[in-house]
Amino acid sequence: SQQGEEDPQALSIQEGENATMNCSYKTSINNLQWYRQNSGRGLVHLILIRSNEREKHSGRLRVTLDTSKKSSSLLITASRAADTASYFCATAVIQGAQKLVFGQGTRLTINP
Amino acid sequence: DAGVIQSPRHEVTEMGQEVTLRCKPISGHNSLFWYRQTMMRGLELLIYFNNNVPIDDSGMPEDRFSAKMPNASFSTLKIQPSEPRDSAVYFCASSKLVAGGQETQYFGPGTRLLVL
Numbered sequence: 001s002q003q004g005e006e007d008p009q010a011l012s013i014q015e016g017e018n019a020t021m022n023c024s025y026k027t028s029i030n031n032l033q034w035y036r037q038n039s040g041r042g043l044v045h046l047i048l049i050r051s052n053e054r055e056k057h058s059g060r061l062r063v064t065l066d067t068s069k070k071s072s073s074l075l076i077t078a079s080r081a082a083d084t085a086s087y088f089c090a091t092a093v094i095q096g097a098q099k100l101v102f103g104q105g106t107r108l109t110i111n112p
Numbered sequence: 113d114a115g116v117i118q119s120p121r122h123e124v125t126e127m128g129q130e131v132t133l134r135c136k137p138i139s140g141h142n143s144l145f146w147y148r149q150t151m152m153r154g155l156e157l158l159i160y161f162n163n164n165v166p167i168d169d170s171g172m173p174e175d176r177f178s179a180k181m182p183n184a185s186f187s188t189l190k191i192q193p194s195e196p197r198d199s200a201v202y203f204c205a206s207s208k209l210v211a212g213g214q215e216t217q218y219f220g221p222g223t224r225l226l227v228l
Contacts (some may be wrong), residue, residue: 033216042116042203042219044156088155088219099145099168100217104154 005103012109019076021106023089024069028094032072034099037086046074046087047083073080079110116220118204125227130192133223136185137206137221145217146179146189150202161187162209194227201225 005083013077014052023032030082035043049056049065049072062075074082086107117136125131128167137144159169161181169179175200176195181187201224205217 006212031215042204043217045216045218048216051225099157101157102155 006087006106007055008106009104010028010107010109012111013079015081015110015112017077017079019071019079019083019108019110021074021087021108023072023074023103025072025089025091026070027091028095029067031071032063033090034061034072035079035088035102037088037105039085041089051082081110081112084108084110113138116204116206116218118202118220118223121221121222121224122224124228125194126130126228127164127195128193129223131194131198131224131227133189133202133204135187135189135204135220137187138218139185141206141208142184143209144181144187145205145207146187147205148200149203149222150200152183158189196227198216199225200228209215 004025011019013019029051031048033048036046047056047061047063049063051067052100054065060077065072067099072089074087086103086105088105090102092100108112116138119134123131142163144156147155148158149155155169158171159179160167164181164184177191179189201222203219203222205219207215207217
């Protein structure tokens with residue numbers, strides 16, 4: 001099964017609302033990363049949080065990491081139509097830490 | 113920097129034909145990754161290289177797929193012969209591998225392959 005699994009698979013909210021996506025993983029990690037993919041495009045890195053960090057902010061993004069529960073969340077505040085995209089979490093596992101393992105993604109739709 | 117460059121952006125071919133996808137990583141990056149993305153299977157890692165050496169090709173679906181990295185600025189993914197089930201978007205990504213693990217990966221725009 002997937003190392004990283006996002007929840008929910010799809011999320012639809014109104015512009016201006018906050019969007020929260022969750023990611024769970026199975027094995028110990030070195031870091032966890034979130035990426036965004038607009039339709040028809042490649043993935044774009046959003047934020048990286050290391051295993052010894054609990055929370056990180058970047059603009060309207062807030063990421064939390066709970067290594068005891070092996071889970072992470074991505075919060076997008078004050079959502080905009082341009083935030084419509086798929087969001088993926090990716091884990092850099094400690095064993096074989098030379099690659100990232102991506103989840104299946106959350107499809108976020110922001111309705112104007 | 114121009115970012116990761118992939119060519120072609122779109123490829124339509126007939127079953128049985130050879131397909132070659134190309135990638136130019138970001139200058140200075142020492143890791144290169146090939147991914148395949150489909151609706152059914154999501155994003156799959158096919159193979160990755162460190163310092164031009166293939167490290168893990170366990171994701172390569174079968175012998176019809178091969179990848180090379182003859183130098184630090186160029187890689188190819190070849191499918192021979194191609195089959196309809198190979199239809200997907202193929203992404204190349206590059207990064208700097210540092211001590212302690214994998215850092216940010218930078219993705220190219222992808223090659224959309226359709227095998228008829």
